[in-house]
Amino acid sequence: MTVDVACDAESLRPLFEPNAVALVGASPDFTRYGGRVLHFLNGFGFAGPIWPVNPKYSEIGGVECYPTLDALPGSPDHVGIAVAAERVVGVLDECGRLGVKAVTVFTAGFGETGRTEGKDLQDRLVAAARAHGIRLLGPNCNGLINWRNRLSMGASATVLEQAGRPGSIGIVSQSGGLGQVNVMWRALRAGLGVGYQASCGNEADIDVVDVAEFMVEDPEISVVLMAVEGIRDGAKLRRVAEKATRVGKAILMLKLGRSEGGSKAAALHTGSITGADDVHDAALAQMGILRVDDAQHLVHAAMLFQQRRPLTAEGLASISVSGGCLALLADSANRFGLCFPEYSPHTLDALTAIIPDFIAVANPTDLSVEVLGKKNGLARVLDAVSQDPRVGILMPSITMTPQHDLNIYHVAAANCPKPAALIWSGGCTDAPYNETDHMLDGVPVYRDVDSGLRAAGFLVRHRRFLDSHARAMPAQRPPDINPRRARDIVEAASTALGERLSKTVLAVYGLPVTQELLATSADEAVAHFYKIGTPVALKVESADVVHKTDVGGLRLGLSNAREVFRAYQDICDCMAGLPSKPGLDGILVQEMVGPGTELILGCTTDPTYGPVMAIGLGGIFAEFMGKPILRMPPLSVDDARYLMETDPLRKILRGVRGVAGVDLDALADIVVRFSWLVSDLADLVSEIDVNPIIVSSHSMTIVDAFMMRSDG
Amino acid sequence: MTVDVACDAESLRPLFEPNAVALVGASPDFTRYGGRVLHFLNGFGFAGPIWPVNPKYSEIGGVECYPTLDALPGSPDHVGIAVAAERVVGVLDECGRLGVKAVTVFTAGFGETGRTEGKDLQDRLVAAARAHGIRLLGPNCNGLINWRNRLSMGASATVLEQAGRPGSIGIVSQSGGLGQVNVMWRALRAGLGVGYQASCGNEADIDVVDVAEFMVEDPEISVVLMAVEGIRDGAKLRRVAEKATRVGKAILMLKLGRSEGGSKAAALHTGSITGADDVHDAALAQMGILRVDDAQHLVHAAMLFQQRRPLTAEGLASISVSGGCLALLADSANRFGLCFPEYSPHTLDALTAIIPDFIAVANPTDLSVEVLGKKNGLARVLDAVSQDPRVGILMPSITMTPQHDLNIYHVAAANCPKPAALIWSGGCTDAPYNETDHMLDGVPVYRDVDSGLRAAGFLVRHRRFLDSHARAMPAQRPPDINPRRARDIVEAASTALGERLSKTVLAVYGLPVTQELLATSADEAVAHFYKIGTPVALKVESADVVHKTDVGGLRLGLSNAREVFRAYQDICDCMAGLPSKPGLDGILVQEMVGPGTELILGCTTDPTYGPVMAIGLGGIFAEFMGKPILRMPPLSVDDARYLMETDPLRKILRGVRGVAGVDLDALADIVVRFSWLVSDLADLVSEIDVNPIIVSSHSMTIVDAFMMRSDG
Numbered sequence A, B: 001m002t003v004d005v006a007c008d009a010e011s012l013r014p015l016f017e018p019n020a021v022a023l024v025g026a027s028p029d030f031t032r033y034g035g036r037v038l039h040f041l042n043g044f045g046f047a048g049p050i051w052p053v054n055p056k057y058s059e060i061g062g063v064e065c066y067p068t069l070d071a072l073p074g075s076p077d078h079v080g081i082a083v084a085a086e087r088v089v090g091v092l093d094e095c096g097r098l099g100v101k102a103v104t105v106f107t108a109g110f111g112e113t114g115r116t117e118g119k120d121l122q123d124r125l126v127a128a129a130r131a132h133g134i135r136l137l138g139p140n141c142n143g144l145i146n147w148r149n150r151l152s153m154g155a156s157a158t159v160l161e162q163a164g165r166p167g168s169i170g171i172v173s174q175s176g177g178l179g180q181v182n183v184m185w186r187a188l189r190a191g192l193g194v195g196y197q198a199s200c201g202n203e204a205d206i207d208v209v210d211v212a213e214f215m216v217e218d219p220e221i222s223v224v225l226m227a228v229e230g231i232r233d234g235a236k237l238r239r240v241a242e243k244a245t246r247v248g249k250a251i252l253m254l255k256l257g258r259s260e261g262g263s264k265a266a267a268l269h270t271g272s273i274t275g276a277d278d279v280h281d282a283a284l285a286q287m288g289i290l291r292v293d294d295a296q297h298l299v300h301a302a303m304l305f306q307q308r309r310p311l312t313a314e315g316l317a318s319i320s321v322s323g324g325c326l327a328l329l330a331d332s333a334n335r336f337g338l339c340f341p342e343y344s345p346h347t348l349d350a351l352t353a354i355i356p357d358f359i360a361v362a363n364p365t366d367l368s369v370e371v372l373g374k375k376n377g378l379a380r381v382l383d384a385v386s387q388d389p390r391v392g393i394l395m396p397s398i399t400m401t402p403q404h405d406l407n408i409y410h411v412a413a414a415n416c417p418k419p420a421a422l423i424w425s426g427g428c429t430d431a432p433y434n435e436t437d438h439m440l441d442g443v444p445v446y447r448d449v450d451s452g453l454r455a456a457g458f459l460v461r462h463r464r465f466l467d468s469h470a471r472a473m474p475a476q477r478p479p480d481i482n483p484r485r486a487r488d489i490v491e492a493a494s495t496a497l498g499e500r501l502s503k504t505v506l507a508v509y510g511l512p513v514t515q516e517l518l519a520t521s522a523d524e525a526v527a528h529f530y531k532i533g534t535p536v537a538l539k540v541e542s543a544d545v546v547h548k549t550d551v552g553g554l555r556l557g558l559s560n561a562r563e564v565f566r567a568y569q570d571i572c573d574c575m576a577g578l579p580s581k582p583g584l585d586g587i588l589v590q591e592m593v594g595p596g597t598e599l600i601l602g603c604t605t606d607p608t609y610g611p612v613m614a615i616g617l618g619g620i621f622a623e624f625m626g627k628p629i630l631r632m633p634p635l636s637v638d639d640a641r642y643l644m645e646t647d648p649l650r651k652i653l654r655g656v657r658g659v660a661g662v663d664l665d666a667l668a669d670i671v672v673r674f675s676w677l678v679s680d681l682a683d684l685v686s687e688i689d690v691n692p693i694i695v696s697s698h699s700m701t702i703v704d705a706f707m708m709r710s711d712g
Helices: A009-016 A033-044 A085-098 A116-132 A176-189 A208-217 A234-246 A258-262 A276-287 A295-305 A323-335 A345-354 A368-373 A377-387 A403-415 A449-471 A483-492 A499-508 A522-532 A561-577 A619-625 A637-644 A649-653 A664-680 B009-016 B033-044 B085-098 B116-132 B176-189 B208-217 B234-246 B276-287 B295-305 B323-335 B345-354 B368-373 B377-387 B403-415 B449-471 B483-492 B499-508 B522-532 B561-577 B619-625 B637-644 B649-653 B664-680
Strands: A021-024 A050-053 A078-081 A102-105 A135-137 A143-146 A151-154 A166-173 A194-199 A223-228 A250-255 A265-267 A273-275 A290-292 A315-317 A391-394 A422-424 A443-446 A516-519 A536-541 A554-558 A586-591 A597-606 A610-617 A629-631 A685-695 A700-702 A705-709 B021-024 B050-053 B078-081 B102-105 B135-137 B143-146 B151-153 B166-173 B194-199 B223-228 B250-255 B265-267 B273-275 B290-292 B315-317 B391-394 B422-424 B443-446 B516-519 B536-541 B554-558 B586-591 B597-606 B610-617 B629-631 B685-695 B700-702 B705-709
Touching: A009 A102, A009 A135, A009 A143, A009 A208, A021 A033, A021 A151, A033 A050, A033 A151, A078 A085, A085 A102, A085 A116, A116 A135, A143 A176, A166 A176, A166 A208, A176 A194, A176 A223, A176 A295, A176 B323, A194 A208, A208 A223, A208 A234, A223 A295, A234 A250, A234 A276, A234 A449, A250 A276, A250 A295, A250 A449, A276 A290, A276 A597, A276 A610, A276 A629, A290 A295, A290 A449, A295 A443, A295 A449, A295 B449, A323 A449, A323 B176, A345 A377, A368 A377, A377 A391, A377 A403, A391 A449, A403 A422, A403 A443, A443 A449, A449 B295, A483 A499, A483 A664, A499 A516, A499 A536, A499 A705, A516 A522, A522 A536, A522 A561, A522 A586, A536 A561, A554 A561, A561 A586, A597 A619, A597 A664, A610 A649, A610 A664, A629 A637, A637 A649, A637 A664, A664 A685, A664 A700, B009 B102, B009 B135, B009 B143, B009 B208, B021 B033, B021 B151, B033 B050, B033 B151, B078 B085, B085 B102, B085 B116, B116 B135, B143 B176, B166 B176, B166 B208, B176 B194, B176 B223, B176 B295, B194 B208, B208 B223, B208 B234, B223 B295, B234 B250, B234 B276, B234 B449, B250 B276, B250 B295, B250 B449, B276 B290, B276 B597, B276 B610, B276 B629, B290 B295, B290 B449, B295 B443, B295 B449, B323 B449, B345 B377, B368 B377, B377 B391, B377 B403, B391 B449, B403 B422, B403 B443, B443 B449, B483 B499, B483 B664, B499 B516, B499 B705, B516 B522, B522 B536, B522 B561, B522 B586, B536 B561, B554 B561, B561 B586, B597 B664, B610 B649, B610 B664, B629 B637, B637 B649, B637 B664, B664 B685, B664 B700
Parallel strands: A021 A050, A021 A078, A078 A102, A102 A135, A166 A194, A166 A223, A223 A250, A250 A290, A315 A391, A422 A443, B021 B050, B021 B078, B078 B102, B102 B135, B166 B194, B166 B223, B223 B250, B250 B290, B315 B391, B422 B443
Antiparallel strands: A143 A151, A143 A194, A265 A273, A516 A586, A536 A554, A536 A586, A597 A610, A597 A685, A610 A629, A685 A700, A685 A705, B143 B151, B143 B194, B265 B273, B516 B586, B536 B554, B536 B586, B597 B610, B597 B685, B610 B629, B685 B700, B685 B705
């Protein structure tokens, strides 16, 4: 769905930064939606004019109320609409006449009802917005909040949070409650400053990705938190993620719908079933979007990301006086993909001079009570540790502490040029109830090892993504591939492309298919056998036969002329005996491929992300493969190599029990070529199934393949 | 290490419930350990006499201070000791003379130093305690707190928590900080009442399991939280866990040391490596102890367990006005092994009458704003849902709410006979900052879906364990097994039992080993071949040959007399050609076992839990097995059957790609027999390695085996 006006991120500016706002359906009654929106709009502190519109009132709370939009003293950029569903389109037309640039439609009763009249009404709404060049948030949404200009165009009591101040966090969701309460309000309560928050409701025009893009482009936003129930347009998300990557900005996403995975499973033709949610997992990871499991994880991560301190090393450093806490830190690191590196010699020297000699200096560091008793002991330890070049993140762990020591921890973390936070599970011994899980002047305080280390884990993962992205060569189509030729073959074919035709297409992409020749007589089959020069298989070639084995259309391992001759006749006899009397194009004489590991390459078309390729193990290992590995094509050589380093592929490809490993460079080339095939033919082909490709230390050959056209 | 006095749980009573206490090393100086202990001891409210002991002072804070224990006006049950390490044994002797029953030794400088003098001092300490019949907590510990009688024998400022009140939570750890701060103090701050807390330090006498037992036996303790860095005695833990199971009480454990897994790996002889931590995982699960990942998980779980409400069904019910929160709940359930069952028809009828008809009634339940507007709407929904027999746990999810509605949620959860809690991510719209993550009059309030659902998950897992335990038949040794005969064979053997002798032992346990006969001439080998009646293998039998294949001592797949005859001679020639000139007992003629799935059975001796058996996949599947499945033997038939239902065993045993599955009852019998072998010979044998046993739809045969005596 596109609007005729520019629908770039900049087109959302009038929504968030209007010259003036009007609210159609304004009410003095707080129990009504229009009453609540007006209440918060007036109370939050927006500096521009706020014009209530409702013919029932001449004034609301001492402020003039206008009967219609036409009666306004000016033209507001942004109009909120909280009138009955059937009246909304009319209001939008008024907005168009007035030159309004953006509307927020709170009203429900549109597409979300699932009923025809609701959907029709929503279509009319979008048509009207498009006709007038108006960007539209909603309908059925909870509106937005801009903490910079104190614009609250929504009914959320979360703006009551007095400590709330503008900051660098951007938050977007479809749902109101989730985004405004579980994320925004909790972020505010954690001492974070929020820039923008928006709830997109039905996303009839503006969707969560549009809002994310607006936030990514805003230099004052440090991190974008998305709490979403779905993504309408995976390609758009990819573009926005790429923008974020270019500026090094993190997008974290609570993507709901994991539980749908079971019911709305996407079946690959290979027989491997993969949940739609696995595609999200794979696609988000490939885009560098960090997926989280609970809303609070977004907030905890944002506490660290918004420091905007460069991560110069992956290693974590922590110190504690509690042996138990040290053990807990060491234990937990692995769960979040983190490590506590050994300190560099310089740091060890510095620490050895401060820490009593009966304690082994290590990381995480047993501080010992003795250090706390020494003059500047704690500060010197913190200083030494935070300067270590192997340390990228500083996270001291504190239990009960006097206020004085807490300040030392805090100053060290505040002044550290590296990402730094406190894990403070206890309180102050000399100032009860002083404990916090808030930001303390720019320093995140986590109450638990779990929350702190999880946040650090996201920071490290994001850095790794940015680094690998910076290093990565872009995906490039091998120059010998002629996509036009492949398309011509597919376009000329019937809906289901059989083995031979599918292999022809694969061969155009330089993929290694079996040698095979079509024979129309037993003598010709024998001649082909000599030409191929290895044991062969005979396979019936008929558009009418789908499952060759079931009807006796397949003979394997024929190693001399007599066997080939007899097999040809046997197959012909079997076909002739079939009640369906299939038409016969001939019989394929195909090289037998030696032993090796069976891999499966496939693709599926995901409703969100489009073509998705899959790679998995076939044969007896298929049972253990778990889910196939999914990727959005095309892949670069690096991507393909990385893929093969993923378990359980890695284990098999490197050689099992004395069997030599496969040539990973050659296999990477195959995977890259296949990824281009999937990518280039995405519009034409809905299914590609290479099953199996047999790989060994000395050869890689596609034995069977199948394709289905999109119009099939 | 045992003491001569009774060391049952009851012997810890004087420690927790003394008539009077003395503190040796008492001080008026708060910066000294003895000063802090006295400060909290005096301030916490213990009703019995508190006698400071220190020759330096005649009084401390206006209370008489005694020069020695002998000078006390009475005999205290419990004496705290905070004097220099070298003086502690002398104080213990004084305690003995006075009839003291328990001591807490805070002083460090003992076994934990890792130095000989420290360890010796600790040995002397234990010897003195034993000689005097005194139970000893510590040394190097942070002491204990009894919230019932307000006894604080420790230096922890956590007793400052004014809201702290006695309750049903028991907490034990080695570390002070972890148990007292990360668990106890956080539990208090969450509104939980604690019964006892103890930090066991070096565990020279009393260990964490002893304290856990004391708590399990106390009827007023509802749940035991352990935050431990190690377990000294796995068998004792098992006994205590069984006691807990009998009374239906949960033990939750934060067991640290996961990260050690890598370095201190326990190698099974099979070549499968398993981390020591995996043994903990397996053993704790088998005992029904719930293992958690972070200290806060203990607290969150305790909030729900201490309700002591019966779990009558596994299903969860939740309601919310936020669609996003509903999606989050549904998504998260699976992660914690939970489900939201469909409501029963009666409940659906009741809900349909209250919830507007444009909303589909489901679980979790979309409450809709309309219900909140109806008179008693919310209360009626909560009532209907909580009465549903399919619902075992009630957890409404609240975002922003007026105080009035919060009360309705709270009353419903408080009066529900089922476990019930609130997930409240937001605040009050009409009473800012009223939100909480505390207990509200017996109702847990969780701030996040994660923490609430994780707690519910533990409740369900515990119930499942209790139920399966109640149903389970006890492990019973099959009556045909004669352990004495097996022991005789092992005792008569050399340190390493070769294939033939190992198989003899296995056969005593009714385990199916290959048919095999020893031949000392080529003619005899041929005769044996005819007797066995299938293709055979020839294997050199020599105590001097370990790796038969390497020296040409193995010939496979011999299917006629000529092959057998020649193979016999070949092996003899190979042996004769070896420079080591191995002694030859003969050559084994052994049936060849047909194709099937290779399994491995093994055992290892864990320093904590003793004999641990392992079962895994061999052959080409071994790469995919991941870690072998571990169990403490012996197993019941049910246990063995359950084991085979575990992936990836299940996948293979049920038949892969057209291959018929194996007879699971027969295999379970083998696993049970093997478990008894491991259990019965635990003191004699350190390693048993059955690799492989080949299983198929029609046979199960042990092809090779090896045992190592404990003195090896």
